[in-house]
Amino acid sequence: MPELPEVETTRRGIAPALLGEPVTEVVVRNRSLRYPVSPALMRDLPGNKIERVERRGKYLLLITAIGSVIIHLGMSGSLRLVVAGTSPNKHDHVDIVLKNGLILRFRDPRRFGLVIWSREEALDHSLLRSLGPEPLSAEFDGDYLYQRSRSRRSAVKVFIMGSHLVVGVGNIYASEALFMAGIHPQRAAGRISLARYQTLAAAIKAVLTAAIAEGGTTLRDFVDGSGQPGYFQQKLQVYGRQGEACVECGAKIKSMRLGQRASCYCPRCQR
DNA sequence: ACTTCGACCTGTTGGC
């Protein structure tokens, strides 16, 4: 489900209730997520205060003095703040209970997400160590894409969705950014000019920034920390619009599969 | 190092 804007929306929603707050208990109802939830999380986290709530790519980090909780929402995960005593639903797998009477509740029907307890610096964890730059950082620009893409034969959409290249660009926003930049998703990454990569980098930044401003995209069930949906889906130009008219030229939006993911594009605007 | 593909899960949707 969530791409970078949805994770950032979640982070902003939950941070105020967590900052400086001690954890009193961790309840795990189902530990079989992408990696089994470690008993050390239940044993070590209680009694410690959450000092910072950060995001790296699509990972959320709850940082304490003795270690960090690393959370990923996978395809169907969400984090909600609920009042203590609220009964859990079927897919509410982990509760982080706070001293202030709130619970940070992790829900994930498909269980592709993860909740990890890391005693080392979170950014040094093997899952985070080799991630690419943040797309909204100055480091990520057209020059970077151009340099990294030379000799790459894969489709540009698959290329920009790779987390070791750049983090946070998932299926929705990759499709939208390529439309915005006028680049066909199947074009070989190594055969795109510097000028076009500059346009693409700017488009990625623009679409992610706009989506964060709208609170993310809710296609089916994404909700932020207080249960509210996002509104960016109303601004989607190509994603999920196959068969409909292109907003720019009126041609019929097409869909193809690239890297086993649906890829929507305008055959006339994108070359 | 790059590329492709299967695997991990449950819930929803669309076609017959």
Added chain:
DNA sequence: TGCCAACAGGTCGAAG
């Protein structure tokens, strides 16, 4: 209405 295949916002790891 019912059944079932296909598909869904992600990413890892194996194999070529």
